[in-house]
Amino acid sequence: MWRTxxxxxxxxxxxxxxxxxxxxxxxxxxxxxxxxxxILGYAKFNGAGGFDPNFPSRMINRVFECADRCVWNGxxxxxxxxxxPRGQVPDFFLVVARPDVTGRLLMGSxxxxxxxxxxxxxxxxGQRQEAMLLMPAHAWIRSVLGTFVLEPRSTPWIAxxxxxxxxxxxx
Numbered sequence: 087m088w089r090t091x092x093x094x095x096x097x098x099x100x101x102x103x104x105x106x107x108x109x110x111x112x113x114x115x116x117x118x119x120x121x122x123x124x125i126l127g128y129a130k131f132n133g134a135g136g137f138d139p140n141f142p143s144r145m146i147n148r149v150f151e152c153a154d155r156c157v158w159n160g161x162x163x164x165x166x167x168x169x170x171p172r173g174q175v176p177d178f179f180l181v182v183a184r185p186d187v188t189g190r191l192l193m194g195s196x197x198x199x200x201x202x203x204x205x206x207x208x209x210x211x212g213q214r215q216e217a218m219l220l221m222p223a224h225a226w227i228r229s230v231l232g233t234f235v236l237e238p239r240s241t242p243w244i245a246x247x248x249x250x251x252x253x254x255x256x257x
Contacts, residue, residue, distance in 0.1 A: 087112035087121055089128075090139070107131045107139050111182075111209035111216040120211070124193075127162030127207035127218065129180060136169035149174040149243050155204060155220065162206050164220065175242045178220040180206075185215050188247060189231035193217075200225040226250070 089108040093101045108128040112119040131137035137145060153165040183191060190213065192198040199205070203225045207218040219227070223238045223245055232252040238245045 087119055088139075088142075102133070104133045105139070107133070107137060107142075109218075111207040111218050113209050113211045113214040113216055115211050115214075120209075122209045122211040123207065124210050125162065125205055125208035126160065127205075128164075129206060129218065130163065130165045132165075132167070135167050137166070145169070147241075147244050148172075149176045152178075155206070162204075164206060173243070178204075178222050179236060179245045181219045181221050181236060181245075181247065183215075183217045183219065183227060183229075183234075183247070185213065185229075188227065188234050189229035190215060191217055192228045192230065195228070197228065199227045203227065221245075 087110050089110070090105055091108070092105040095101065108130050110121060110126075110128050111123065112121045114120075115122065131145070133139065135150075149170045150166040151168050151170055153167060155162065155164040157163070193208065199219070202222050204220040205217060206220055209216050221227075221236045223236060226233050226235045227247070228234070231249060233250050234247040235250045236245045237248050
């Protein structure tokens with residue numbers, strides 16, 4: 087789910103170009119994507135940092151310089167300051183997990199994610215879930231299907247969640 091914030095100064099010519107764009111989790115409820123946060127958090131992008139809201143898909147597989155992640159007013163936050171030149175290797179990947187790909191996450195169990203994985207946001211409604219995570223390469227999450235490991239591809243700025251261990255889900 088996307089939210090925006092712009093300057094309140096109606097005479098500012100850069101009002102929209104320099105806006106702030108917030109992405110968080112959401113799930114389908116009665117045909118509409120709704121935020122049903124169990125863990126509230128946002129990834130913030132700025133127009134001044136190279137984010138183009140008209141083409142958000144162009145930001146996929148790009149590496150950003152980010153501020154330190156934080157919790158502010160009970161919300162998890164990370165600021166994506168600026169897009170880095172192509173070819174940079176990220177420290178963390180922004181990963182979204184949904185039941186149609188990973189199965190239902192084993193939230194609440196002690197070992198549902200690796201210690202180096204940070205849960206940015208989590209929405210849930212009935213059987214529908216969406217989790218937004220910051221994960222380093224080779225970190226893992228567990229679901230009813232098993233353990234998914236984040237594996238870098240041949241280009242080090244792209245990674246994929248791969249089901250590694252189906253037997254873990256039965257434990």
